[in-house]
Amino acid sequence: MWRDIVLVAGKDLRIESRSRVTFSQVVPFAGLVLVLFGFALDANRPVLERATSGLFWITVMFVTTLAVQRSTSIETTDGARRALLLAGIEPVAVFVGKAAAIAVQLLAVELVLVGGIVVLYGADIESFALVAATCLVATVGIAGAGTLLGALVAGVRARETVLPILLLPVLAPVLIGATRAFDDALGSVAVDGWAWLGMLAGFGAVNLVLGALTYGVLLEET
Amino acid sequence: MTTPAISEAPVHTRSTTSRLLGVAVLVGLVALVVLGFFGAPEDDEQADAVRLIFVHVPSALLTYAAFSVTAVGSVMWLWKRSVWWDLVAHGSAELGVIFCGLTLFTGSVWGRPTWNTYWDWGDVRLVTTLILFLLMIGYLAVRSMGGDESAIATRSAIVALIAAVNLPIVNRSVEWWFDRTLHQKSSLTDGNLEDLTLFTLLLGVVVWSIFYVWAMIHRFRVGWLERELRVGDLDLAIEQRRAEAHAAGDGGDQ
Numbered sequence: 001m002w003r004d005i006v007l008v009a010g011k012d013l014r015i016e017s018r019s020r021v022t023f024s025q026v027v028p029f030a031g032l033v034l035v036l037f038g039f040a041l042d043a044n045r046p047v048l049e050r051a052t053s054g055l056f057w058i059t060v061m062f063v064t065t066l067a068v069q070r071s072t073s074i075e076t077t078d079g080a081r082r083a084l085l086l087a088g089i090e091p092v093a094v095f096v097g098k099a100a101a102i103a104v105q106l107l108a109v110e111l112v113l114v115g116g117i118v119v120l121y122g123a124d125i126e127s128f129a130l131v132a133a134t135c136l137v138a139t140v141g142i143a144g145a146g147t148l149l150g151a152l153v154a155g156v157r158a159r160e161t162v163l164p165i166l167l168l169p170v171l172a173p174v175l176i177g178a179t180r181a182f183d184d185a186l187g188s189v190a191v192d193g194w195a196w197l198g199m200l201a202g203f204g205a206v207n208l209v210l211g212a213l214t215y216g217v218l219l220e221e222t
Numbered sequence: 223m224t225t226p227a228i229s230e231a232p233v234h235t236r237s238t239t240s241r242l243l244g245v246a247v248l249v250g251l252v253a254l255v256v257l258g259f260f261g262a263p264e265d266d267e268q269a270d271a272v273r274l275i276f277v278h279v280p281s282a283l284l285t286y287a288a289f290s291v292t293a294v295g296s297v298m299w300l301w302k303r304s305v306w307w308d309l310v311a312h313g314s315a316e317l318g319v320i321f322c323g324l325t326l327f328t329g330s331v332w333g334r335p336t337w338n339t340y341w342d343w344g345d346v347r348l349v350t351t352l353i354l355f356l357l358m359i360g361y362l363a364v365r366s367m368g369g370d371e372s373a374i375a376t377r378s379a380i381v382a383l384i385a386a387v388n389l390p391i392v393n394r395s396v397e398w399w400f401d402r403t404l405h406q407k408s409s410l411t412d413g414n415l416e417d418l419t420l421f422t423l424l425l426g427v428v429v430w431s432i433f434y435v436w437a438m439i440h441r442f443r444v445g446w447l448e449r450e451l452r453v454g455d456l457d458l459a460i461e462q463r464r465a466e467a468h469a470a471g472d473g474g475d476q
Contacts, residue, residue: 145384152377156367165363169356170384176349206387214380217300221376 008097053182072150091216103143130185138178141204148211235443243436250429257422278328280430288318293386296379313441350392357385
C-alpha cells in the first residue's frame with residue numbers, strides 16, 4: 001500500500017510541478033492576501049503583530065480551498081477517477097496519497113508565508129521548532145479534511161461554492177488551535193502552544209480515520 | 223447504481239397520532255407561555271432574562287437530539303442503504319438547524335443583559351455551537367446540490383458524521399474548558415433553580431420534544447411523498463417512451 005500512496009502522491013505532485021499552478025498562481029495569491037490584510041488593518045504595526053497568527057492561518061485556509069479544488073479537478077477531468085479505480089489501487093491509498101500531495105503543497109506555501117509575516121508584519125519568531133511542528137501537524141489535518149471533502153463535492157454543480165461552505169467550518173478547530181500555537185511561537189500571547197498541538201493532532205487523526213473509512217464509498221458512488 | 227427499494231409509503235402526512243401530537247404541542251405551548259411569563263419567579267441576578275432559558279435550554283437539548291438522530295440515520299444509510307433512515311437523517315437535520323439557530327439567537331439575546339455582550343469569542347461553547355450550526359448548514363447545502371439521490375445521501379451522510387464529531391465537544395465544552403467559558407454547567411442538574419422555574423424548564427423540554435416528533439412525522443412523510451413523486455415520474459416517463467417506441471415499431475411493420 002505504501003508504494004501506491006507514493007505513486008498517487010507523486011502523480012499529483014508531478015502534475016502540479018508541470019502545470020506550475022501552485023508557484024505561479026497560489027503562492028502569489030497567498031502573498032496578495034497578506035498584503036491586503038495589511039491594507040485592511042491600516043498598516044497598523046501593533047495590530048498586525050498581534051493578529052499575525054490568525055491572519056497567517058486564515059491565508060492558509062484560503063489557499064487550502066484552491067489546493068483542494070485543484071486536486072479534485074485532476075481526478076474529475078477525463079474520467080481519471082474511474083481509471084484510478086480500475087487500476088486496482090486501494091481507496092485508502094488514493095486518499096492518503098492525495099492528502100500527502102496537498103500537504104506538501106501547503107507546506108511549501110506556508111514556508112513562503114512564514115517569510116511573508118516576518119517581512120511584512122514584523123513577526124519575531126521565538127520558537128522555530130513550535131512553528132515547524134504546528135505547520136506540520138495542522139497541515140496533516142487540513143489535508144485530510146480537504147481531500148475527503150474535495151472528493152465529496154467532486155462532479156457536482158456549484159462545487160466551487162459548496163466546498164468552502166463545508167471545508168471552512170470543518171477547519172475552524174485548526175484555525176483556533178494553530179493560531180494559539182503560533183501566538184506562543186511568535187511570543188505575542190502567553191499561552192502554552194505545545195498543548196494546542198495535541199488538539200491539532202487529535203483533529204488530524206479524526207479526519208484521517210474518517211477519510212480512510214469513507215473515501216472508498218465516495219470514489220465508487222459519486 | 224440502482225435506486226434502493228421502498229417497502230411501504232404513506233399517502234399523506236396527516237394521521238390520528240400526528241393530530242394528537244399537534245394538539246399536545248399547542249396545549250403545551252400555551253402552558254409554557256403562561257408559566258414562563260406569569261408563573262415562574264424572577265431571578266435574583268438575571269431578573270426577567272431568566273425566562274429565556276425556557277426556550278434556550280430545550281432548544282439546545284433538541285439540537286443535540288436532532289443532530290444525533292441525523293448521525294445515526296447517516297450511519298444506517300452508509301451501512302444498510304436504508305432510504306427510511308436517510309429521510310429521517312435529512313428531516314432531523316433540518317429541524318436541528320432550526321433548533322440550533324434558536325439556541326444561538328436566544329443565547330445571544332440572554333447574554334446581552336446577563337454577560338453584557340451579545341457574543342463572546344472566548345466562550346468555547348458559543349464558538350463550537352456556531353461551528354456545528356455552520357457545518358449543518360453545509361449538510362443542507364449538500365442535500366440541495368441535486369443529482370443522483372443515492373450519491374447525495376452518501377455525500378450528506380459523510381458530512382453528518384464529520385459534524386457529529388463536534389457534538390460531544392459542544393456538549394462537554396463547559397467541563398473541558400471550564401476556564402474558557404461564561405456558560406454555567408447544566409441548568410437542569412445544578413440544583414440552583416426554584417421549583418416552579420425547574421418545572422417550567424422541564425415542561426419546555428417536553429413540549430419541544432413533542433414538537434420535534436410531530437414535525438419529524440410530517441417532514442418524513444413529505445420527504446417520502448416527494449421521493450415517490452420523483453420515482454413515479456421517472457417510471458411514468460420510461461413507460462411513455464416504451465409505448466412510443468412500441469407504437470413506432472408497429473407503424474414500421476405496416
